[in-house]
Amino acid sequence: MFSILVRSVKTYDWLRTLLLALICSSVGSGLTFIMVFAELARLHAGPSSFAIAFILSTSPGLLGSIIGKALLQQGETKYCLIAAECIGALGLLIPWYGLRHDSVAFLQLAGIASSIAAGMTLPAINLYTKAKLAPVDIGAGALIDTPVFACQVLFGIGIGAFIYGKVSSDTYLLVNLINYLLAILFIASLPRLVSFTHERERAHCLPRELSAKQRASLYLLPALAMTGAPAMSLLPTLIKTDNSEQETLLLLLFARSLGQLLGPFLVKEDRYKNQSALFIIGCLAAFIICYIFVPFSPLVTISLLLVFLAHIFSNIIYSIGWYSLLTHFEKHQVAAASASSYRKQIIIGAAVSIVAGWLAERIGSHSSLIFCSGVGLLLSSTLILYVKRRQ
Numbered sequence: 001m002f003s004i005l006v007r008s009v010k011t012y013d014w015l016r017t018l019l020l021a022l023i024c025s026s027v028g029s030g031l032t033f034i035m036v037f038a039e040l041a042r043l044h045a046g047p048s049s050f051a052i053a054f055i056l057s058t059s060p061g062l063l064g065s066i067i068g069k070a071l072l073q074q075g076e077t078k079y080c081l082i083a084a085e086c087i088g089a090l091g092l093l094i095p096w097y098g099l100r101h102d103s104v105a106f107l108q109l110a111g112i113a114s115s116i117a118a119g120m121t122l123p124a125i126n127l128y129t130k131a132k133l134a135p136v137d138i139g140a141g142a143l144i145d146t147p148v149f150a151c152q153v154l155f156g157i158g159i160g161a162f163i164y165g166k167v168s169s170d171t172y173l174l175v176n177l178i179n180y181l182l183a184i185l186f187i188a189s190l191p192r193l194v195s196f197t198h199e200r201e202r203a204h205c206l207p208r209e210l211s212a213k214q215r216a217s218l219y220l221l222p223a224l225a226m227t228g229a230p231a232m233s234l235l236p237t238l239i240k241t242d243n244s245e246q247e248t249l250l251l252l253l254f255a256r257s258l259g260q261l262l263g264p265f266l267v268k269e270d271r272y273k274n275q276s277a278l279f280i281i282g283c284l285a286a287f288i289i290c291y292i293f294v295p296f297s298p299l300v301t302i303s304l305l306l307v308f309l310a311h312i313f314s315n316i317i318y319s320i321g322w323y324s325l326l327t328h329f330e331k332h333q334v335a336a337a338s339a340s341s342y343r344k345q346i347i348i349g350a351a352v353s354i355v356a357g358w359l360a361e362r363i364g365s366h367s368s369l370i371f372c373s374g375v376g377l378l379l380s381s382t383l384i385l386y387v388k389r390r391q
Contacts, residue, residue: 008140014132014191019144021186022125025085028179029114030156030257033057035095035172036110037236037253040165045104050358057111059350064119065339071120072335077128081187084120089180092173099169122342123335130326130334141326157257172301200235216387218326218337220280222344223380224290224317227284229292229349230356230372231310232256237365239303247336248300256306259311264319266312275320277388281381283313295366352376 009015036057040049064084071080091113099105129141165173168378210218235252290310297303321341329337352372 002138004139006215008133008137011137012132015129015140015144017186017190018125018128021081021085021183021190022121022144024179024183024186025088025117025121027156028088028176028183029061030117031160031172031176031179032092032095032110034157034160034164034205034253035099035169036107038161039099039106039107041236043102043104046361048357048361049104049108050236051233051353051360053108053111054229055300055350055353055357056108057115057375059346060112060115061122062118062343062346065115065119065342065346066119067116068120068123069339070338072124072127076192078187078190078192079125080120080124081190082184084117084124085180085184087120087224088117089177089184092116092180096169096173108151119339119342119346121340123182126322126326126338127331127335132332138322138326141322157254161251161254167277175187177334177360188330212387213324213328214337216275216384217321217328218341218344219383219387220321220324221341222348223280223383224284224314224321225345225349226352226380227373227376228287228314228350230369231288231374233353233356234360234365234369235291235307237360239300251300251304252307255308256311259307259308260315260318263312263315267316267319275324277384280317280320281377281385283317284377284380286310287313288377291373292366 009019014297037050040053045053068080068084071083091110092114094106097103097112099111110327126141129144130138133141160172169329235256239248239252287310290313294303294306297306325337325341326334356368356372359371364369
């Protein structure tokens with residue numbers, strides 16, 4: 001699948017421009033991500049505080065997807081993308097205030113703007129790529145997130161982990177703001193989608209009757225959230241070491257991001273086209289098993305390796321899920337399908353994260369992880385097998 005992405009980047013000028021815009025934006029969100037969790041660690045926030053921060057960095061995407069879908073139904077796709085980047089840039093005022101006042105509450109709110117922006121961006125990207133990519137290159141649309149995420153890992157989370165604390169918070173936020181402004185400039189230079197299609201590619205609602213494959217596509221990413229959200233929200237509390245808590249947390253987040261980056265590259269094209277329910281359930285189970293053994297690891301390096309492996313498995317499913325949405329829905333339906341799947345993913349992820357954080361305060365993070373992710377695996381496996389059988 002990587003060869004399809006490389007070929008498409010060489011072929012389409014607009015795809016290179018879009019990638020540059022998304023890379024700038026992702027670097028900005030990566031810098032914010034590191035800053036928020038590093039400050040929460042410095043302020044000795046409890047497990048529930050990390051869970052709430054995780055929820056607030058994802059759940060507002062529900063509102064974003066609703067706004068994005070509405071904008072796409074009314075007008076030009078690239079204006080929806082520009083609006084999303086403007087929201088992300090203005091949202092930097094929240095962590096700025098939180099840093100100035102050492103406020104855990106405001107730091108927990110810091111991810112709201114970027115989450116809303118992400119919710120607006122996803123259906124817009126899928127509509128744009130579905131409309132402008134040739135059918136033979138449609139796999140590039142499912143992998144467009146991979147090079148973007150690579151830059152978020154290397155330049156956002158990676159460099160952020162290295163420079164945070166070494167430069168002033170105002171300088172750090174200024175660098176973040178510049179990334180969002182560059183993203184806006186790149187998006188502004190994209191060709192308008194409507195002008196190429198005589199307005200036929202504006203987003204439509206989902207059809208009333210869905211095929212079995214379309215239903216399976218809509219529920220794959222929510223199943224991943226049901227299983228993976230408890231582990232991701234509790235990750236900062238699973239390891240206790242003699243090292244600095246802030247340093248350990250940044251290493252964990254970097255290991256997680258590297259695993260998410262590598263996962264999609266390990267999937268063969270046939271696996272995308274012939275999606276096995278047992279393969280998907282196996283990846284979910286492997287994800288949980290890796291996380292369960294993290295607290296028992298005698299060395300931090302082993303824990304980091306387990307987190308890295310876990311997110312290789314999770315992002316294999318993530319890339320399969322987006323490929324399925326792009327291939328099983330028509331051009332005018334893909335934005336609505338993406339928004340629908342994203343909303344289900346956000347709602348489920350937020351709900352199980354709240355339960356995981358609440359249980360962690362009472363029975364411990366590890367026990368909460370085993371219970372919540374175990375129940376999530378059982379429910380998601382049942383859902384996947386049921387939907388696949390309906391096909």
